[in-house]
Amino acid sequence: MSKRLTTQLIAALVANPFLLNFFRGNIYQGNLKGICVPVLNCYSCPAAVGSCPLGALQNALAAPFTRIPFYVGGFMILVGAVAGRWICGWLCPFGLIQDLLGRLSKIKKKLPYGVTRAKYLVLALLVVLPIIWVNEAGFGAPYFCQYLCPQGTLSAGLPLLASNYASLSPLIGVIFWIKLFILGIILLGSVFIYRPFCRTLCPLGAFYGLFNKISLFRLHYDKSNCKNCKRCSRICPVDLNLPQESNSAECIRCLKCRDNCPSGSLTWKTEFKSSLPKSSPENT
Amino acid sequence: MGKKVTFIILAAGLLMIAWGLWEGGFQQVNQIGSVICLECMGLGG
Numbered sequence: 067m068s069k070r071l072t073t074q075l076i077a078a079l080v081a082n083p084f085l086l087n088f089f090r091g092n093i094y095q096g097n098l099k100g101i102c103v104p105v106l107n108c109y110s111c112p113a114a115v116g117s118c119p120l121g122a123l124q125n126a127l128a129a130p131f132t133r134i135p136f137y138v139g140g141f142m143i144l145v146g147a148v149a150g151r152w153i154c155g156w157l158c159p160f161g162l163i164q165d166l167l168g169r170l171s172k173i174k175k176k177l178p179y180g181v182t183r184a185k186y187l188v189l190a191l192l193v194v195l196p197i198i199w200v201n202e203a204g205f206g207a208p209y210f211c212q213y214l215c216p217q218g219t220l221s222a223g224l225p226l227l228a229s230n231y232a233s234l235s236p237l238i239g240v241i242f243w244i245k246l247f248i249l250g251i252i253l254l255g256s257v258f259i260y261r262p263f264c265r266t267l268c269p270l271g272a273f274y275g276l277f278n279k280i281s282l283f284r285l286h287y288d289k290s291n292c293k294n295c296k297r298c299s300r301i302c303p304v305d306l307n308l309p310q311e312s313n314s315a316e317c318i319r320c321l322k323c324r325d326n327c328p329s330g331s332l333t334w335k336t337e338f339k340s341s342l343p344k345s346s347p348e349n350t
Numbered sequence: 351m352g353k354k355v356t357f358i359i360l361a362a363g364l365l366m367i368a369w370g371l372w373e374g375g376f377q378q379v380n381q382i383g384s385v386i387c388l389e390c391m392g393l394g395g
Contacts, residue, residue: 093386100380109383110390117383121390125382137375140366147359211390223391237393245392280355337353 070156070320071165078159080115081105082221087112091229093222102138104145105158106270108215110222112229120192120270121211121218128196130204142270146277150284154264154271155318160217161264167256175259176305182265182316188214189269213241216249216263260303264318275315282336285312285324292331298323308332 081103084094093112103116119142126135145153154161168174188210196206211218223245227234255262264271278284287309298308301322306314308323309332324332370376 093384095384097380099383100376102379108387108390110387114383117379121387122379122382126378133373135370135375135378136366136373137370138379140363140368140370143359144363144367147356147363208387208389211387212392215390218387218390219392222387223393226386226391227393234391234393237388239393242392277359280352280359282356282360337356 071162073156074159074162074165077105077157078162081107081159082111082113083115084113088225089229091226093226102141104141104153106160106215106217106268107158108211108218108222110218110226112222112225114221118217120215121208124192124196124206124208124210127193128200128206128208130200142273143277146274146281148282149274150278150281150313150319151271151274151315151317152281152283152319153274154268155320158264159221161261161318163220163253164256164261164263167253168260171257173258174303177259177262177265184266185268185272188267189272192269210269213245214248214267216245216252219245219249220253261318265304265316271318272315275317278315278317278319279313283334285317285319285321286333286335287312288331288333291329293329295328297326297328298332301326 087093091112093110094115098115099109099117101116102119102122103114104119106120107114107116107118109117109121119138123135123138123142126138192210195209198206199209200206223242227238252263252267292309296308298312299306302308303320303322304316304318306312306317311317312323312332319334321334324334367375
């Protein structure tokens with residue numbers, strides 16, 4: 067098992083340790099829910115220990131006379147400034163699910179040009195809509211969670227519905243079926259396209275991507291060592307033109323490029339001098 | 351230049367967290383996350 071897959075599995079378990087709650091049909095409601103997790107992980111997932119930053123942000127913005135949600139916003143900025151989209155590549159449970167589904171087929175399609183920009187629109191709407199689309203009492207709603215988030219449908223909606231079917235089934239309406247359809251499309255798409263949700267719709271990925279170029283940990287390209295073999299570009303699962311786009315906002319920092327670089331031109335290190343050693347084929 | 355920007359943003363993030371905690375952000379998030387969110391499940395409408 068690769069180091070990345072192991073990290074993803076551990077991270078998914080750390081964010082969702084209360085697995086027995088899936089059978090109990092309830093969620094964890096202790097004090098740890100006050101802590102945000104850095105990934106897309108619905109707080110209504112029965113096993114979740116912390117809160118999804120996107121859900122918390124939207125709910126905070128949706129309250130009337132809300133103050134700026136400094137805690138959640140600061141947390142997201144801090145995480146982005148430390149690691150950028152490394153979080154997507156190594157920690158996100160929904161990214162892990164898409165990765166695992168991607169293993170089912172070797173056929174991989176490229177995304178149409180420009181479609182990856184949709185996630186910035188989703189991010190903008192996520193922040194703006196809960197403030198401007200309000201009811202008579204001045205309350206907005208977490209519209210991203212309500213109408214789009216496939217992670218919430220998969221990890222919260224379906225398990226809680228299954229374990230509380232008698233009480234929750236009357237609430238099933240059009241929105242539920244729309245969300246289920248979106249989830250189905252994304253899961254099916256993950257088999258043939260590498261991480262379709264992360265690349266096209268995820269607002270958290272869009273936000274972290276803004277920090278990729280300036281994050282504390284990032285890829286460094288040493289042009290003097292590069293043999294211009296383009297192996298990095300060929301192996302990149304998100305179809306980046308490497309090594310030039312090594313810190314693109316689209317990069318989820320799986321680090322396959324670094325691990326497969328024969329000359330060690332790409333390194334993953336901090337702004338400080340200490341460099342994390344590569345594991346290039348020549349050195350192993 | 352790059353280092354300065356990184357550290358300014360890191361410091362801003364930490365400052366915002368500290369401010370948010372002082373304003374009761376932890377309790378606010380705890381309240382949000384401790385309720386089963388029917389909307390998140392697609393069951394709200």
